[in-house]
Amino acid sequence: MHYNFDAVVDRSGNHAAKYDERKKKFGTEDVIPLWIADMDFRTAQPIIDALTARAQEGIWGYTARPESYFAAIAGWQKRRHGWGIDQSLMSWSLGVVQTISACVKLFTPEGGSVLIQTPVYSEFYDMTEAWNRKVVECPFVEKDGHWSVDWADFEEKLSQVDLFLLCSPHNPLGIVWEEGDLRRMMELCLKHHVLVVSDEIHSDLVFHGKRHIPTATLSPEIAANVITGISGTKTFNLAGLQASTVVFPDAHKKAVFDHYWQCMDIHRNNAFSLTAMEAAFTGGEEWLEQLLPYLSDNFDFVVDYCQKYIPKIKTFAPDATYLMWLDCRVLGLDNQALHDFMIQKAKLGLNDGCSFGRQLQGFMRLNAACPRSVLAQAMDQLRAAVDAL
């Protein structure tokens, strides 16, 4: 089947946070929303067909998760990433953010500390602070648009923390970790006895011939120290269904996690997430294979456009995710002024760079997962606004 990602889908009746929360987030509805990480594309037809059939049944009572659910997820990980997962160590979770939150609470002491590499997905800060744990930042070092780990700082910070939250692939920098870097990080965590939570939600959205390496595949010793969060919600644009998977290193940690959620009776998929995830991981590949080149062309479009018409804004095609990191420092605006400029002048709803790295000035994040025509309109608006500055 051929998928047409150029089709502009009207999401006005879709209860999409990306659209319906514009007023709350930006103070106006008059912005093209290129912020929260979901896509403006319809998902794979096998998922739509499976959900339609489920809806037609007309009964959506308490749902039992069949063996085939985790088998479908494990099969996908094996096929796409070469990771053979022991299904007895998999748990369902509402989302990867909920997984992170629970791990911070359950696997660090009261008043403990969590290491994050910034800039990073802002929930890494929020879920740590939600439990009164201390955020310890290891900022990436930037040189000519290339961001890398400051190894001395990383090791020094590891000696102060209880848990390391790794983002692999990385949001918002689009880094697909090379084996050498990943191994070095993990070996340092072992050396300093720091448990790792590896957020791999973006692992299927990888470009430029890069390969995602699941952290837990590096060695048995490393696998024994890693809890991994995976999901089909980014890959297949299903975030509203709220389902993800956790892979534990041992039965004890899984039991601690499962007990916590059972205490709130949150341990079942809803009827639709159950159906959608299984359909995605068994029948969604054809759609994904068409989506990836479309997204990659979107990145190239934005990069070329900025080079030609908005050279004051520097960006690059990310190796993973569909999120682009815009370096707007040459505009000479502080964070508040840049925020206001994007909304009021460019009429774009982007994410502020300083929400991912609190010390940063002058960056924005742009979600490029929309039809090319929408992106073209957004870039034209941005160009006109920068020209008028």
Ligand SMILES: Cc1ncc(COP(=O)(O)O)c(C=O)c1O
């Ligand atoms: C790195 C990362 N982790 C987690 C999430 C959200 O995960 P979930 O919706 O499963 O809670 C996102 C969404 O943007 C993300 O970028």
